[in-house]
Amino acid sequence: MRSEKELIIAAIDGDLDAFKQIISANERLVVHFVSRIITDENDIKDVTQDVFIKVFKNLKRFNFQSKLSTWIAQIAYTTSINYLKKNKVYVREIENSANENGGLEMTPEDLLIKKNEKDFLMEQIGRLPTMYRTVLTLFHINEHSYDEIEKITQLPAGTVKSYLFRARKQLKDNLQRYSKLKDGKIN
Structure with missing residues (x-):
């Protein structure tokens, strides 16, 4: 079993299995986080997918200054808030x-x-x-x-x-x- 750092480096080098492991390890966190801000189930799925696309595109910028999950949560937060602003969606109850x-x-x-x-x-x-x-x-x-x-x-x-x-x-x-x-x- 590879460490988080090894998974990140492998994913940056194009190892899709490593990135799938990163997704698996953080998917619940992202869905949970996005669903606290966005109401519609289909929108939650779309925003969650957008979050992981952004993670994939920006993984090489991760600087190991925080936990990967914190960095991913920041992307989920920003993506969700931007979605709300863009679509003027009402936030659901927690x-x-x-x-x-x-x-x-x-x-x-x-x-x-x-x-x-x-x-x-x-x-x-x-x-x-x-x-x-x-x-x-x-x-x-x-x-x-x-x-x-x-x-x-x-x-x-x-x-x-x-x-x-x-x-x-x-x-x-x-x-x-x-x-x-x-x-x-x-x-």
């Missing part, structure tokens, strides 16, 4: 792919309540401005570090932290407002 607790020891009623709460939270995240939603998703759902988010989004560290702070605050305010409405405290 779905949480994490399988919390696996449903063990929960009644069907508990599972339904938890699913409704999770759906509501994802809906609220989906209503945040694009950059807030993106940074929040990268940090909390995809568990990227600040450095990785900087590389992916090409935003300065201060901006990433500011967007994350504002996203959390806006989400908290929206959830508190909903809670007050639900409890009948606001007319």
Whole structure:
């Protein structure tokens, strides 16, 4: 089994099997990332394909300063955002792919309540401005570090932290407002 560096060098030299291995290793990441920004399934497939075409064309520019997956995520982010701008597509709500607790020891009623709460939270995240939603998703759902988010989004560290702070605050305010409405405290 070849190392990541060996695969990259082989792919640059024209070894299509090496590039297929790179695709296989990163396809879930790219589809997951693109699907957080783009709604339509066919568009997700098209953008994912565009991402890997760009990876193939630009692989010789990869400088090994970051992980390959971070570099590919940056291409996926840029390609997805450019697609949105070009096509003026609305961004979909974020779905949480994490399988919390696996449903063990929960009644069907508990599972339904938890699913409704999770759906509501994802809906609220989906209503945040694009950059807030993106940074929040990268940090909390995809568990990227600040450095990785900087590389992916090409935003300065201060901006990433500011967007994350504002996203959390806006989400908290929206959830508190909903809670007050639900409890009948606001007319």
